[in-house]
Amino acid sequence: MPLKSIRILDLTRLLPGPYCTMLLADFGAEVIKVEDAKMGDYARAYEPKLDEDSTLFHSLNRNKKSVCLNLKSAEGKADFLRMVEKADVVVESFRPGVMERLGLNYDVLKRLNPKLIYCAVTGFGQTGPYAKQPGHDLNYLSYAGLLNLMGEKGGKPVIPATQIADIGGGAYPAVVGILLALFEREKSGTGQFVDISMMDGVISWLQTVLPNYLMKNEIPKRGEQLLDGGRACYAVYETKDNRFISVGALEPKFWQAFCQTINRTDFIPLLEAPLHEQHRLKYEIQTIMSKKTLAEWLAVFSDIEACVSPVLDFAEMMNDPQVRAREMIQTVKHNTLGAVKQIGVPIKLSKTPGEIRTQAPRLGEHTAEMKGEMGLLK
Template identity: 65%
Template sequence: MPLDAIRVLDLSRLLPGPYCSMILADFGAEVIKVEEPTMGDYARAEYPKIGKDSAMFHSLNRSKKSICLNLKTAEDQAKFLQLVKDSDVVIESFRPGVMKRLGLDYETLNEINPGLVYCAITGYGQDGPYAEMPGHDVNFIGYAGLLNMMGEPNGAPQIPATQIADIGGGAYPAAMGILLALFERQKTGKGQMVDISMLDGAISWMPTFFPNYLASRKQAKRGELDLSGKLACYAVYETKDQRWLSVGALEPKFWKEFCQVIGKEEFIAKIRAPIDVQTQMKKEIQEILLQKTSENWMEIFETIQACVSPILSFDEMVNDPHVKARGMIQEIDDPELGVIQHVNTPIKLSRTPAKITGAAPSLGEHTETIFQKH
């Protein structure tokens, strides 16, 4: 597998760091979770449970190993430093300064292992006036200006259902940064620090509208972005059975097909009309789509290329034939826990694909075996 010679020491917990190391583990890295002895990763305590640990914990920590160390003690610090000598990557998600106070910061670890890639995932990065502030996803996307653009016109900002800054702004840039540093190490033999700020990442998630502000210094209002509520051709509509359809007829050829199907050819030329016209078109389209069920409309649009699709529940999504064909829900059979379903990685490699090799470890499951080798 691509990373089967890479050892990762993961000190992070909850979502961004474990998601990052999950990606690395899926592609063969030996990921050792370093957990404090009494509680371990806080995510273990969430509900619902699979065995003793939460479903979320199992999903994020599959194929990993777990050891328990109290990094506030000199004895366990020494054990950790011994592991660092033979490792390639360290991931941590403490606030800046915590690892330095423990005597385990990048500069210290780099002296022990000059080839080490050290990745710190934090809310605001290693420097700047907010560096030591606490925060969560809603704070990071709030500072980024992203949350301000979510929601209906004249309404409150709408918190997204998934954690954009944690995953898209934290976990994925961290995984990419680690791989870039490992790639560069092949040329120089030297590791480096990977500084990941979830606020930075959230700012980078706005390429379709933020550059417009940088060019004009004019900010669109909430609900007035083309792809976030303004356009009638890119919206969600309710159907007769109280289901919803997503319409993504953004290009003229798709919009033309859509308008012809619903009998509104006069809308074709208005695809980029002003917002007041868009609002009126949405109102009329909604009245039409309420006349049939979601299933009826999908039968009508089945052979029409108009970018119309149903909005699925999780029950429907996991049984969708395309999701099944792409193998996005994988099963592993654990001898103690039985069959566990996992979300597969979205990264598909043709020759060396990802593989889920086992369930998440119990707290400290591998402490003895790991240190017997050292």
Template identity: 40%
Template sequence: MTSARPLSGVRVLDLSTLLPGPLATLLLAEAGADVVKIERPGRGDEMRTYRPVLGEASANYAVLNRGKRAFAADLKDPAERDRVLALAGEADIVVEQFRPGVTDRLGLGYERVRALNPGVVYCSITGYGQHGPDAGRAGHDLNYLAETGLLGVVVDGAGKPPVPPTVLADIAGGTYPAVMNILLALRQRDATGTGCHLDISMTRNLHLMAYGYFATYQGGDGWPVPGRELLTGGSPRYQVYATSDGRHVAVAALEQKFWERLASLLELPAEYLDERGQESRVIEVIGGLIGARPAEHWRKLFDGEDVCSVVVATFEEAAAAGLVDTDSDHRLVGDGFDVGALPLPVDPALRRPPGALGAPSLDPLPDGRIWPER
């Protein structure tokens, strides 16, 4: 078993706030990178003020920023800006999340950093990208989902799109593409010696999540009809049904063998086994069958069966079943690196807690440096 993590010795300067950038640099830190996070003096990252509190900051901040070193710096102050610029000059990776043009005005833009550090991988995460008519617009996760069409493909009985269960654009359109492209850019730098500027647009990266709709359109079947497609509520095989006690069952019996076994367990009348052309009626019939029994009945009935159907769990139930990792520690496994689910802050004996925000100056390491010697 090796003791070195994949990104040991890699230096990351994190200028981002809230979720997409900090989650990306957390994943880099978990892989061994040395992450220095710069925050505004006084209040620091806005997420420090969230509730509930865990330690000296919010639980959200603690989860996303543990294992990093946090320093306060007023980027509008030339002297403090120059200290941050010097850090960027020694960094392997810079991650920023300002609107396009802001880092240039501050004197910390890609061209300025590249002049000092040609090998830097400079990652900019924004809602709409660095260029184009929407580049300077403000937005949040729900806006990005709405404008890409994804929010409207699933609707309720009144035709209203639901609020998503989590921030999909921030993570799937921001964090993960950022990390993947940073790692690819580091690989390219190993070969060429030069870095690059990564333009991560959360809105445009959501197109990947809509791959099936684009494929269907290209195949001639048009754009998706809200609530009518196979995976958006149009099929009885992929549906959420209410139980008699106010719980729900998630059915995803897409393949024929799963569908036939589910139909057998439900005692679905034979005339509804082929749902084509009568999808709405079959949804209604199955809804009546599942709605006649409580969730526990269906939990026991489906246990051990290959029907791809489960009771919708609460977080408490998921944790009790071991499906939510509330005490995770990323481990070196054999010769690989196992990055599990996003963990809660771990035992300080195992990993540094999130850094406290000190005075508005960059506190050096004991030897007087910010970055350790390579």
């Protein structure tokens, strides 16, 4: 596997850091979760649970090992430093200053292991006036200006159902940063510090709305943008059976096909109509969509290229032929739970694909093994 020789010490908890190291572990990296013996990763305690640990923990921590160390004790610090000597990467998600107070910050670790890559995933990054402030996904979306654009025109901002900043703004940039640093190390022979800010990551996602403001200095408004539901060609409509269907007919050819299929060719010239006209179009299209059930509309559009899709729930998504073909829901074997379903690997490599090899570790399951390897057993 592409990362088979890479050892990662993972001090992160909850979602952003563990998602990052999960992806790396899926492609062969040896990821060692360094956890406190009393509680470990907070995600273990969440509900619902599969055994003693939560479903979330099982999903995020497959293919990993768990070692318990008390990093506040002299013995725990010494053990960790010995592990750092043989590590390629350290990933942590504490607020800036925490690792320094522990005496385990990058400046200390790089003297011990100059090849070490140290990745810190935080809300606001290592610099700036907010660096040491607490925060969560919602806060980073708020500061980045994204939350202000989410929701219907005239309504309040809508909280997304998944964590955009944690995963898109934090975990994925962290994976990229670590891989870039590993690639650079092949040339220089030394590691470096990877500073990931979830707020930075969210701002970098605003490619379809922020550049217009930067050029024209016009504040965008909620529900009036190209891709936020303000236009009739890119919206969600309710069907006769109280289900929903999404329309993404942005390009003229798709819009033409959509309008022809609903027998309203008079809508075709109105693709780029002003906002007030878009509202009228949406109302009229909604009236039309209300006359058939979701299944009936899907049958009507089955052979039409108009970017029309059903809004699925999880049960329907799992049985969707595209999801099944891509193996994005997999059944894996668990030692005590038997067959367990897990989210699949989203990155497909033709020669060295990622895979789910082992279940999430029990708290401290690999402590003795790792201490034995490091010569730390008393």
